[in-house]
Amino acid sequence: LTQLAYADGAGIDMTKTCLQGTRTEILAKFKVWVTNTDSNTPRVLWLSGPAGTGKSAIAHSIARWWMEENKGIGSCFCFNRQATTRYERLFTTIARDLAARIPDLKDSLIKLITSEPALSATADVTQQWRKLLQEPLTNLAGGIPEPVVIVIDALDESGEAVSRRHILSILAKDATKLPSNFRILVTSRPLPDIGKVFNSTSDVRLESMDKLPPSSTKRDIQLYISQRLEGVKGFGDREFTRLARKSDGLFEWARLACEHIEFAKDFLTERQRFEQLTHVEGKELLDNMYTMILRSIMGDHPDNSTINRFCSVLRIVLSTLKPLPIDSLTILHSAASQGHNHGDIATVLGRLGSLLSGISNQSMPVRPLHSTFHEFLTNRDRSGLFFVDVQDVNVDLAHACLQVMQQHLCFNICKLESSYVRNSEIADLAERIKNCIKPYLAYSCQFWVDHIRALGFQAGLAGEIKGILLNEKMLFWLEVLALLKLMNMVPSMLSIVASWLQDGHGDVSAAARDGVKFARMIGGVITESTPHLYVSGLAFLPESSILSRHLKAKFPRIARIVFDGAIGWPPLQLSMRGHTGSVNSVVFSPDGKKIASGSSDKSIYIWDAETGLQVGNPLKGCTDWVTSVAFSPDGKRIASGSVDHTIYIWDAETGEQVGNPLTGHSGVVKSVAFSPDGKRIVSGSTETICIWDAETGKGNLLNGHMGGVMSVAFSPDGKRIASSSSDDTIYIWNTETGKHVGKPLKGHTGSVNSVVFSPDGERIASGSSDKTIYIWNAKTGKQVGKPLKGHTNWVRSIAFSPDGKRIASGSSDETVYIWDA
Incomplete structure (x- = not known):
């Protein structure tokens, strides 16, 4: 567990x-x-x-x-x-x-x-x-x-x-x-x-x-105050009642008032602090309380150095993406200050015990005791002199994280003795991780990219990233994330870094892209047994990769592949196994994070596109082969077509069936697609296509084809549908009226197996069993240019590039061709 x-x-x-x-x-x-x-x-x-x-x-x-x-x-x-x-x-x-x-x-x-x-x-x-x-x-x-x-x-x-x-x-x-x-x-x-x-x-x-009832709240607050201040000399019901009335129903104000009267580190007596509290005016009670407490700590007119120390420390406390204990905050603050001494963080925080938790316990994370204190400090209009500007804090935190990683990452950080043992079999691994990967290092390894992503490009930070990625520190970083079971984050993290880097840093960007491939190749393995990062992972780095050139020399005693080693990265990144029948359809989710696959085993699987791991249980309900799957534009639903003549809609997150199956076709459903707005689904079957309301399940059957409908596609604006058939034709349909637009597109001499609109909706491409690809004007229906010829067997599938300038085609001749569109 x-x-x-x-x-x-x-x-x-x-x-x-x-x-x-x-x-x-x-x-x-x-x-x-x-x-x-x-x-x-x-x-x-x-x-x-x-x-x-x-x-x-x-x-x-x-x-x-x-x-x-x-x-x-x-x-x-x-x-x-x-x-x-x-x-x-x-x-x-x-x-x-x-x-x-x-x-x-x-x-x-x-x-x-x-x-x-x-x-x-x-x-x-x-x-x-x-x-x-x-x-x-x-x-x-x-x-x-x-x-x-x-x-x-x-x-x-x-x-x-x-x-x-x-x-x-x-x-x-x-x-x-x-x-x-x-x-x-x-x-x-x-x-x-x-x-x-x-x-x-x-x-x-x-x-x-x-x-x-306000009377109940006032009574409870007065009781709270009377018990908290019971031992304060000279205080009685009169003082307790005044404070309760002043609280205006806010328990947090009452708590802060008691803390201030009892423990404030100033030169006032308890009576003077009481009078100070009861005479503070203004509608925003908590804001006024925070201002008064901070003035009692720093004085009514604190000098610039005092304010600077306070803001320097609090901007780090408020801006970390995960609360950290004082010792870790000290290390991050020191690294973020880049050598500028803004005072001891423990000294600054030690005076804020009534406002922050974790002050008296070095192992507890420091965080505002109440969310309103965070809101107060980061709003200039509310906090005034004590405003903490966190707008540019990501620069300092990104630098701090990279510095911490550079200084504290090391080989075999948890002293694992053998690659023959799985991590799960090491009895004291959790204790080793706790002792060896301190919170400041775990934080830096996990969140440095989040801070980078929030910034525009900065050459200085790019240089620091180079010191990690083109160094053995890259491996040490992966080692920590594997031990923390966070390897699934690495591909997206490094992809962000590669995109963030600008021209002039091609070697670092290449290392980041290589890191994405390396993490996908070895991530699952080293999560199971982390030493295999060095024992196996390094050995299988392709010779031409920039990581291989920079890292293998650092580890001269690792195993070497002396025969038939890879020169470049293999095209195959992941292999996902689970189906027990042929896989007939695969599709990426719109955000690229998941893959859905439909199979002859009557099931649909959802996979993590980064790790290749199965997400949830298979989606089961179809009574025959699943022939086609499609994600909705928002990625929340999956539509599937089946040999059992039905279309199912599934919740992509829970895996549960949404509503009843859509029925109406009298033959195999060979193709399904969502409209761009996700409100409709189109399906193709024997001699018919059907447009369905994705919410109600109501369908409108369209007849026209004289053979099985092999492929259907919505235009980018959702106003038209193209369908292709084994009758060698392509029809264009008006989605509102359900009538076909113009005459069928004819030219192919074999079954039209795939049809697709160009991204601008101006053209249609079709692939056929006659081994050709045709391009059509989507408005006039006329053929554009000559057929594209080159395949030696049926064209099974085609797709436009996002810019519409190229077409990819897949064929039964076992090749994929790229064409100038």
Whole structure:
């Protein structure tokens, strides 16, 4: 189970729970919801409210009540705005937490990951939910007799709306498929995207902090303040009431006020700090509180050097793509400062304990205690003198990451003894990784390209990248990512670098492109047994590659291929095996990250285009050969045509069938295609084509061909369809009227097996069993130029290049030709 990603530091935080005696009404209400045995009780409850109103305290209190006090089964997951990829670990973390308490679930997940190892690396949250939680939990023999409580806190801090889109859909729709005794408590601010999903379903119970009686909130805040300041000399009900009234219902303000009165590192007495707090005016209570606390630390009129030290440190703390502990921040800050001394980071952060977590514990990541502090500091209008400008911070962080990698990467970093042993067989590997790959190095190896990508080209950084990629550090970097199970990121990372580099850095760009091929060739192997990066990977580097020339000399004792070694990179990058019948159709997803394949074994497989690993289970439902597959333009759906006369539509992320099969054809469906807007599907079969509404499944059969329809294609504007047939003709159809436009295009003397529009929609190309390719004017239907001849057997498939200047053709003569269009 340790192969499943786990979000460290995302669990219950006892310091965030409600103080004894506060929020009793809402906590009691939620406890009744948890223990209600009515099968109609909503499994999901959404608690919304403005920042600072105490949502997290309620969430962590419920988690503590159930898991700590009642020893119940559950999981708590707290989002954080800096942990940009934490959403990818939500369901894997919950699965591991539950498996630790449910033995049957643990056994089920171990068997699943053993049989489908790709699951341990996938970032597809829909697949994680279905395979790691929904399916195994609903199939447990005997079920789980007691309630299971899952707390998801601060969902609004999971990143941009697009990053939580699938999570919201799962919670709103798929959570109902869990056993009826499951309860999922979700807290967040009422952001539009979250509210839109949760408010539109009756399967989610809605609760809001705004609906709590103001008198109850004021009472709880006063009780909180009175307990926090109980030991402060001279303070009583009068002071507690004034502070509670001043808080205006914001628990975060009350917390900060108590922290400031008790622990502020200034020369004021507790009474003076109290008077200072109660006399601060303004509508933005938290902003005023932050300003006052920072002035108490740095003075009312701090000098430039003080402000510069503060901003230099906080811009790094706020801008890392994953929170880091103080020692790692110190190393990154030092590297980012490029020799300029802006003071000891621990000294600066040590005074901000009321505003940042992780200050008193060197191993804990440092992050703002509340999201509003981040928002305050990075908004000039709100923070004024204390504004932290993060606009150009990526330059410094990119430089820092590259410097850290240059200084700390080394050969065999975890001291692995043998290439005969798989990583999974090394008992203490997790401990070695923790001790040898420190957070600052892991961060640098994982995120340096993200910081580069946010910048325009910079020659200085290009030189630093050269020092990594044209050096043995390149191998050491791959070694770290293999140990961290992040090799699937490498091709996209290096592709970004190759595109980012400009003319004059051809050798570095070539090394990046070689790195993409090398990672694809060896990534799966070294994730299983990392020493094979050197033992096997280096040996198989093609002699002509720039990596071979720069790296092999650094390792003179590795094995050498002395006969029939590769000169250049092999054209074959990946081989994907799984089908048990001929593969009749393959297609890339629009973003190039996935491949779908349809087979005579009646199934469709989805593959990771970078690693070649299978994504999810095969899509099954067709009762005969799958002849054609197509992705929708947004990549969310797959259409498949089959010998069983049907078209199926599939959810490309969950693998589930969408609606019923589309029926209407009376013969084999040989070709399917989506319209450019994804709203329609066209299919070709025996003597007919059909235009389908992709949402409703309603179809419109078009007749005209006298033979089987071999190929169909939409024009780029979606207004026309071209169809080709074994009757040697091509028809053009109006998609709105369903009538063919003009006369059939005739000229071929054999079955027309493939037809395609040019990218501008002005031309149509067709390939035929008469061994020729024709080009047609799409408006007039007239032939353009002479037939393209050269193939010695049937032309099976054709395609235009994106610029429309070339045509590729594939033939039964076992060749692919490229033609000037």
